[in-house]
Amino acid sequence: MRKPSVGNSPRSSRLTETAQQHWGKFLAPGDWAVDATAGTGRDTVALARMVGPTGHVFALDVQDPALQQTGQALAAAGLLSRVTLFRGDHSHLPESLPCEARGRLGMVCFNLGYLPGGDHSITTTAASTLAGLRQSLDLIRPGGVLSVVAYRGHPGAEAEAGIVEAFFTRLPNPWRQLLRIETGMADRPGPVLYLAEKMPGPAA
Numbered sequence: 176m177r178k179p180s181v182g183n184s185p186r187s188s189r190l191t192e193t194a195q196q197h198w199g200k201f202l203a204p205g206d207w208a209v210d211a212t213a214g215t216g217r218d219t220v221a222l223a224r225m226v227g228p229t230g231h232v233f234a235l236d237v238q239d240p241a242l243q244q245t246g247q248a249l250a251a252a253g254l255l256s257r258v259t260l261f262r263g264d265h266s267h268l269p270e271s272l273p274c275e276a277r278g279r280l281g282m283v284c285f286n287l288g289y290l291p292g293g294d295h296s297i298t299t300t301a302a303s304t305l306a307g308l309r310q311s312l313d314l315i316r317p318g319g320v321l322s323v324v325a326y327r328g329h330p331g332a333e334a335e336a337g338i339v340e341a342f343f344t345r346l347p348n349p350w351r352q353l354l355r356i357e358t359g360m361a362d363r364p365g366p367v368l369y370l371a372e373k374m375p376g377p378a379a
C-alpha cells in the first residue's frame with residue numbers, strides 16, 4: 176500500500192532534502208535567510224550551516240512545541256548563535272524582522288502544513304501563506320530564492336496548494352520560477368516543491 180502524503184512521510188522527507196540541496200547552490204556564507212515555518216528545525220539547521228558563522232537565520236513558528244524542537248536541534252548542532260528563533264506568524268514577516276532584512280535576504284523558505292508528530296489542527300493556511308509569500312518578494316535580494324514545499328493530503332491543504340501554484344505561475348518581474356517538482360499519484364497527490372529566483376538586474 177502506498178503511504179499517504181502527510182507532512183512527515185518518507186516522501187516529503189525526500190522532497191525537503193531535495194529542496195535543501197538546491198538551497199546550497201544559492202546561499203553563501205554571510206547570507207541572511209528566513210525559515211518561515213521552523214517546525215522540527217531540520218530546515219533551520221540546514222540554513223544555519225549554509226550561511227556559516229558570518230551569516231544569520233531568522234526562524235519562526237506559531238507554536239511553542241516547534242520552537243522547542245528547533246531550539247534543541249540547533250543546540251545539538253552547535254548552531255544556536257547563528258539563528259534568531261521566535262514565535263511569530265509568517266503573514267507578518269516584515270514587522271518581525273530587522274529593517275536591514277528588507278532586500279537583503281538570500282532565501283525565504285516555507286515548508287507548509289503541520290508539525291510532524293504534533294497537533295495536526297495547527298497548520299499553515301492559504302491566507303497566511305499567500306501573505307507571507309507576497310511579502311517575501313520584497314525581502315529577498317536580487318539573486319536570492321523563494322522556496323516552498325506545499326502539501327495536498329490534509330484538510331485545507333488542497334486549497335492552499337492551489338494558491339501556491341497560482342502564485343508561482345504568475346510571479347511578477349524580476350522573478351523567475353526555477354523549479355517545480357511534483358510528487359505522488361493522480362489518486363494520492365504528494366507534496367510539490369517550488370523554487371523561484373529574483374533575477375539580478377543588469378550591472379550598473
Ligand SMILES: C[S@@+](CC[C@H](N)C(=O)[O-])C[C@H]1O[C@@H](n2cnc3c(N)ncnc32)[C@H](O)[C@@H]1O
Nearest residue numbers: 212214215217218236237264265286290298299
Ligand atoms: C511541515 S512543518 C515545518 C517543517 C520544518 N520546516 C522542519 O524542518 O521540520 C509546518 C510548520 O508551520 C507552522 N506554522 C503554521 N502556520 C504558521 C504561520 N502562520 N506562521 C509560521 N509558522 C506556521 C506549524 O506550526 C508547523 O510547525
